[in-house]
Amino acid sequence: MEAKSELPSSSASPGCITPLDSALLSSLPMSPDTLRFDDDDDDEDDLEVFSKDTTLTDGNSFSPLVLTSPSSMTNQYKFEDETDVKDIFITVDEPESHITAIETFITYRIATKTTRSEFDSSEFEVRRRYQDFLWLKSRLEDAHPTLIIPPLPEKFIVKGMVERFNDEFIETRRKALHKFLNRIADHPTLTFNEDFKIFLTAQAWMLTSHKKQGPGLFSRMGQTIKAVASSVRGVKNRPEEFTDLVDYVDVFSQKLNVLDKVTQRIYKEEKDYCEELKEYGPIYTLWSASEEDLVDPMKGMAGSIDRCYRVTDTLSSKLSGDLIPIIHEYVLYSETLNGVLKRRDLIQAELDGKVEMLNKKVDRETLTEEIEKLEDKVECANNALKADWERWKQNMHCDLKLAFTDMADNRINHYEECLATWEAFLSSQTSDPQLDSKTDDQS
Structure with missing residues (x-):
């Protein structure tokens, strides 16, 4: 692939993330169709609930400031300091509305391009909702308690207030989520976090399974009480x-x-x-x-x-x-x-x-x-x-x-x-x- 040749090559440094635990993969069913997961472990307050009349059909409603094609992400950094070699490029784009029996929420496409050897492929494309970003931030804070984790945009959610979920709000959030992931990718330590890698690469059903293996409720309560x-x-x-x-x-x-x-x-x-x-x-x-x-x-x-x-x-x-x-x-x-x-x-x-x-x-x-x-x-x-x-x-x-x-x-x-x-x-x-x-x- 031509785009791959444009990217600088890199090798994994000591202490960097390792490939996904094979034991985790072997313990999972072969098909998501055989699994039944609850939506998320988050409380009901985390649900991004608003009117089911919300539509995102106008393609002009979202005008990302960055290139939206994974194959063109390399060009995005051509005018940056070339001495600072980048080996991972992330774009957040294409907001999409999802309607279920109990809620309507937005997912975003996460397109990743990398030359890191610890990744199984050079390109990945997944969809994530806001709750998934919250999970990633929480995991980074647990793994690196005294590093400065980039902030996420607030939820800005008051149930029943439909106007908060207009195109302008969604586009503002998309930009903030894009910046959040790229700040992590540019961080010398956070960029090699295993949960960050899983967030960028795992399909939704596998991410849901991985999230269930995190710290339980009582563990989090214990940490809060100690604090x-x-x-x-x-x-x-x-x-x-x-x-x-x-x-x-x-x-x-x-x-x-x-x-x-x-x-x-x-x-x-x-x-x-x-x-x-x-x-x-x-x-x-x-x-x-x-x-x-x-x-x-x-x-x-x-x-x-x-x-x-x-x-x-x-x-x-x-x-x-x-x-x-x-x-x-x-x-x-x-x-x-x-x-x-x-x-x-x-x-x-x-x-x-x-x-x-x-x-x-x-x-x-x-x-x-x-x-x-x-x-x-x-x-x-x-x-x-x-x-x-x-x-x-x-x-x-x-x-x-x-x-x-x-x-x-x-x-x-x-x-x-x-x-x-x-x-x-x-x-x-x-x-x-x-x-x-x-x-x-x-x-």
């Missing part, structure tokens, strides 16, 4: 650098939340302004029918207002499509960072508790061995978090700076186009003989 107990007890020996990180995240979260709210409000006001402009121009056209001497200037006003409406609408679309998503993503990242720091503190608190028990001279030999293991665990957690923090902060600076400069360019272009529109209107009106004579008199 709550740790937060109540507090961490006595947290290193100062992580206390600084906690303070930084608190300020970061406050500022981003305010920025997110204000930007959303500005967007709403601009949309309202666009609607006013849309109704404003035609009034001049209607009025011109009864004012013969003002036909040309009134039609000129109507045309100028219509052009300003169009460029303002474009500006508003860029605000909602470029700046708002990146700001809101980092609002969600602040929640992720808080979770990572709490999980690090949980490991630290466990070590502190063992040390306290050792000081009380209770079973010193066993405790000493446990403390040594926990000290190694804390050190690994600290090193992983510090390295991932620097990587995340660098990406955050680049993302926000690019979003800010793009918005500045968009604003400049908007004002230049509006200025040119009104200058053209003035120029057309100065051709009036009376206006020309007044200009000559003044000169």
